[in-house]
Amino acid sequence: MQLRRAAVLGGGPGGLYAARLLKLANPACEVRVYEQGDPGSTFGFGVGLAAGTQRKLAAADPDTLRELVGAGLRHDMTLQVGTDIVRVHNDRLIGVARTELLAVLQRHAEKAGVELEYGARRKAAGLDADLVVAADGIGSDTRENGPFGGRTDVGKGRYLWCGTDFPLEDAVFAPVGTEYGTFVTHAYPYSGGRSTFLIETDEETWRRAGFDVTTAESEAPGTPFAASDETSLRFLEKAFAGQLRGHSLIGNRTRWQRFRTVRCDRWSSGNTVLLGDSAHTAHFSIGSGTKLAMEDAIALVEALGEAGDLGAAFAQYEQVRRPAVERLQGLARRSQLWWESFPSRLGLPVERLMVAYMSRAGNVPLHRFVHTAPDVVETALQQYGGEPPSGELTGWVLGRPLVHGGRRFPDRTSVPALEKLFCALEDPWSAEGDTLVARAKTTDGVLISGPPDRGAVLTRLDLAERIRLETGVLTAVEAAAELRDDLADALVSGRTDLVVRTEEAA
Template identity: 35%
Template sequence: MKINVIGAGPAGLYFALLMKKSDASHEVAVYERNAKDSTFGWGVVFSDKTLSYLRDSDEPSHDEITRAFTNWDNVDVVHRGERITIRGNKFSGIARIKLLHILQDRCRQLGVDLRFETNVAGVDALRDCDLLVGADGVNSGARERYRDRFEPDLSVRSNKYVWFGTRRLFHGLTLTFRETGDGVFAAHSYKFDSLTSTFIVECDPATWGAAGFASKSDEEARSYLAGVFASDLGGHELLSNNSKWINFLLVRNARWSFENVVLLGDALHTAHFSIGSGTKLALEDSIALHKCFGRGRDMRAALAEFERERKPVIEEYQRAAYESLVWFENMRDYVHLAPLPFAYSLMTRSKRITHESLRRRDPAFVAAYEAAKETMK
């Protein structure tokens, strides 16, 4: 097969390497507009369940990725200056650029043709192949070019967020809330290597407006937010990687493929970063699509099977991620809660974690919450 992939993010690279690995005679080319060492953002988190999929699909890259992981099992919620720790939530963090380098190296080893600094302006020019994969991220040009075929449903969400790094090390996924005269700010932070943490700041549009970000430069915004979270950052600064305010874009597509074109990863669907699953879903998409081809199906049957099998899984994640996103959009309504019930509300926001499953994860936390509820009666 001749396969053209647009985008060398986790979805494109992983699909390319799996296809080439299963049949060295496939001609697989990946077109990426950026240089091989450039990336947006900082670290990404994985829930531990992903890892067996990665091992079963490609052991060498799995081993490299897990060697680079920082692991933890706690979510810390900081509200009104009080820290509540909830155990039993296994996560791993890795620098996004490290993950990409591992996948790039593995692609090269297997003979995938990686073409960096190659912006695909005309998607049609790459259609002359057996399979064209649009793995070109949330603002996918492939999806846009064939919008009448994919019928995307795009929803620009109201909250604003910005993705920073910091040398302050946050052990575990730390969700910090700070109320200011301008409104409420949330920070999603976690350590992803021995020196650096991701630090994503999110706020609602009213807070954003009151803080005057529309007329603040990137530098001014960074220093304002470093002030909001001064006690959490412990004297460390916020690091920018061309960090800009963004509105989360919720992506769904009515159809996932047509003829010889298919979408993967963020081009196909997004899940709010508060459930930390975008990269995992992108990699799992690649595994699922690769498996459909491995069953000896012809192109149409493989693409149809991919959509049939994968769509229900994605829809379930998107439902959970949506609940989580809505919670953060309405966080102003929860900050009147005392730290324990606040943390409980946050932990159960996606409705995937129930009271009982939370009790199994951390009985002491649930017992403390129940006791606090009693005293409030």
């Protein structure tokens, strides 16, 4: 398709990358990016780019990737609970400063011949072009005021995004108990000798600490746009002194927020197409916002090159990207719920907690994780089974005996008669989840059944975990035999005590 003029609204990673790829594929087309901010004045700290994204960028644009990898920092990952630390080698993830990422993308866009216009807020509808790419971020005006069927779900937890001026050795996940409750950091080093420090907590802890008040103050009219919630930063600096080793927390428009997951019924209308955060977001704990935006750019430009007109190109773009985006949003939702309930799991030894973390969204099974971190998995299995693992992993996990409340079970599939609970919930921590937990509390054990699909099984395993942790009653979860690996992951992760494979239930 011949494009004469293309306008890109938003100079974030999605917009800049789309503009460069568009210009490279259509040298005769005038491509212009409209960004409200100034070059170099971005918010945020580092972002992570995983191996899969690096492969896709390598195929689409090796020059840009080479510079990004050069600017990035590789790191392993650790989970720290008190003085217990577990480390997992992961040199395929790089952390890049958002400023550096944008500087590289700006340079490469200009090198390709894209014109960049900074400093004025624009409207998609006011841009004179054959094609308008609306990469205007999570708060997209284009989406909010257009016929895209946009919806936003707001998470329960509170988080703030800050940084520190030294490079951590590894990415660090660490909970810290305070007089108000638990705060958890997700911190990772990035280029330029700095680290991102994202800190989250639950609503009650946030209120007890008085951060509802500091949040209201930091959002009051007249507060400078770039101001941070300094009271929270100073408190958290003390709480995370062990991880910060005497360094300060640095804010940059740092305020408590609740994560917003954006979904849209359609991503295009007329000559305008949404891309990146304007079309969809996925919880930060799976580190995929930049990845999704840049992969959208690749797919959009490919579709524009292959289709005969804009309508067909937009349809192809959405057809290619929507399944991948929705899959990631599904994983991100599980991950979000896991992190929002994280403090309840701190009774697990740190190696088992690491297995629980890896399997939280159902996409890194134990039998795969064992190849990445054999020592961690071996220790977790010993903690779970009381002896070194042997033979086929899943069979071994299911075959371990259990003593619960004075009752002895020869293995994890020998389930006594228990009160039946049917679970068809979306969110085990919802009000309906509360009702099921209250019912379980009146029993001396529950067998949780529900719809047969894998998603529903993973959700009832999460409900079982909540029941175990909050009531202490024996839990068993029913699932199809072909999901035995998921059941084994759940047993080692402390999500359930026993399991019933459906043939056995009959």
